Amino acid sequence: MTATIPLGSRISGERLAVLLGEWRRRGSRHGSTDLAAAVEMYVLDGQLPIGTRLPAERELAAALGVSRTLIGAALDRLREDGIVASRQGAGSWIAGTGARRRDLEIPVTDGIFDLAKAAPSALPGLTAAADAARHDLAAYVTGNGYVTGGLPSLRSRIAERYTARGLPTTEEQVMITGGAYSAFVLCLRMLAGPGDRVLVEQPTYPNALDALRAAHALPVPVALDPGEGWDLAGVEAALRQASPRFAYLMADFQNPTGHRLDAEQRERLGGLLARTRTPVVIDESLVELDYDSDPLDGPPPLASFAGELSLTLGSASKSHWGGLRLGWIRASADLLDRLLSSRFAVDLGAPVFEQLVLAAMLEPAGYAALAQRRQDFRGRRDALAAALGHYCPDWTFTMPSGGLSLWCRLPKPMSTRLAVSAANHGVQLAPGSRFGVHGGMERWLRVPFALPSEHLSEAVRRLSLAVASVRSCAGVPAVNVPVA
Ligand SMILES: Cc1ncc(COP(=O)(O)O)c(C=O)c1O
Structure with a gap:
């Protein structure tokens, strides 16, 4: 297959050398690996956008003061990872972000x-919960294993937790997903399409930005104050001016700043969203990691104030384990029905065994x-x-x-x-x-x-x-x- 030559701009060897800065590990004998890793970082970062045409090997070797062999080996590596593509006579260019390789990365x-x-x-306790789940599994294996909304036992435990936090919730208002990220993608597909504006905090969770970009939606950032957190007047202005299709907010230990909205701000922000009838996706992935008080004594969930157009995302990844790949969406039964019908385009449900493990961990001992x-x-x-x-x-x-x-x-x-x-x-x-x-x-x-x-x-x-x-x-x- 021949790679299509991109229309992007060309970066000179000299500029690339300046951009890469100190790319080589001191005393390293793996120069090509170091160079490839540095290029990948700038690609991920957006400073070497996809389509950028790279300098010729000879020019780059001279600019970096290394051999052409080293440059060739680094390019080979980047090509293997799908980050660079080349064609005889047309040179090399940035072709992707290397997501394919990162999928294979070993975490530790x-x-x-x-x-x-x-x-x-x-x-701790996860493997014991898995042992318990192995016994519970017997009751499920005679069925076909497709439980698109999630296992009732797990949904009801999650619903009880919301109720205990001050947001009355029934089992029908909870849908289990393959993690909070997958939950976000499901909400995004339902709420916005190409060209639609989506209000986000700035800074925000990078994978959500990636999902918005992939859906060709337009993130509208509202800056968080480094010390104070949310600027509610700024949010109000953005809601009025941009009329976003939805807002994506993390009211509890925002990723990355760690900020948390206090009860009074929640009431104001929730009221604002409800009045403007703006759907809101509230990411509570980190809510259980509260170091000041028991999560049951924290401020009520933002959804208590934001009205029926709120969708709250939860995750087992930070509280229990990312390897379970489980999350959920809490919303009105109506919204969940809509979500369920669009879900089939994405997946057919979460795995039964992992749900049994998580349900076991949501017992009091967990x-x-x-x-x-x-x-x-x-x-x-x-x-x-x-x-x-x-x-x-x-x-x-x-x-x-x-x-x-x-x-x-x-x-x-x-x-x-x-x-x-x-x-x-x-x-x-x-x-x-x-x-x-x-x-x-x-x-x-x-x-x-x-x-x-x-x-x-x-x-x-x-x-x-x-x-x-x-x-x-x-x-x-x-x-x-x-x-x-
Ligand atoms: C704010 C936020 N949302 C979503 C996720 C993804 O969670 P999950 O592993 O459940 O897909 C993370 C994980 O880092 C996160 O920090």
Whole structure:
């Protein structure tokens, strides 16, 4: 198959060298791997957009001061991963984001600290719950196994939790999905199409932005104040001016900032959404990770105020385990009926066994384990804050009362460059630009505290080395080198 030659602009070797900055690990004997990894980071980041035409191998080799063999090997690797395509006589260009390879990535790699994902290991008790579920499975195997809305036992446990949090909910108002992300995609398909505007917080959850882009919807960002969180007047103005098809909000431990709307703000924001009849997708993926109080004593769910056009997303990934791949949508029975009919275009339901495991974990003993997890993660949050204070004293952040990450303001705009350099010190990061609608956010970095405290401390020590490397790259502009 011949690759189609793109219409994108061309980046010169010199500019690419400036953009890549310090791409090579000190003393590394894997130059081509390092170079490919750095290019991939800038592709993911949007600074090397798909379609960008790359300089000729000879030009790039001269600009980077390396051999043509190294460039050739890096390009081979990028081609294998679907990031670069080439054609005889037409050169090479950026062809994709490498999602295909990331699908195959093994999450835990020896000696590499993964701070790109804010996701913890399984809640203790998971394997015991799986043993219990194995016995419960016997009752299901004589059926066909397709339960599109989800297992009634799991739906009713989730409904009870909403009711206990102050949002009366019945089993019919809960639909189980393959994770909160899949739930978001289902809502998006139902609510918006190409060219439709969708209000989002800025910064926001990067995968939601990817889903919006893939659906050709137009995210309308409303900036969160780094200290204060939501600017409700700004939200009101955006609702009036943009008339979005829906709003996507994270009222509880917003990812990445960790902000939480207080009860009074919820009432105002919910009232605003209800008055303007704006459907709202409320992502509560992190709501169970509350370090100040029991989640049952937190402010009532935003859906209590936002009216019948609200769809609340939940996830088992942060509270229990991402490997279960389970989430859910809580909405009115009418909205769920509509969702269910459009769901068949996407999938035919969530797996029965995993649902049985999660249902077993939502028994009282599972909540005791969750209470312990909250205490542990509070310790991890504090350990990360202490490590940053020690190794990166000029970084600032607002201490969140829940969630899984610190949203750090860096002393210089260098987030992407730091992510590239950190990878060379064995730390994977998602640069701030991933959280912005149009990239940018180079002064910001999300640092998750999902890893054990001792790992966090070592990872931050390595981060400080990466910062030093970035700073020692004299004369190299830190950000947003335009692609020409
Ligand atoms: C805010 C938010 N929404 C959705 C998700 C995806 O959750 P799930 O693993 O349930 O698909 C995440 C996971 O990182 C998240 O942080």
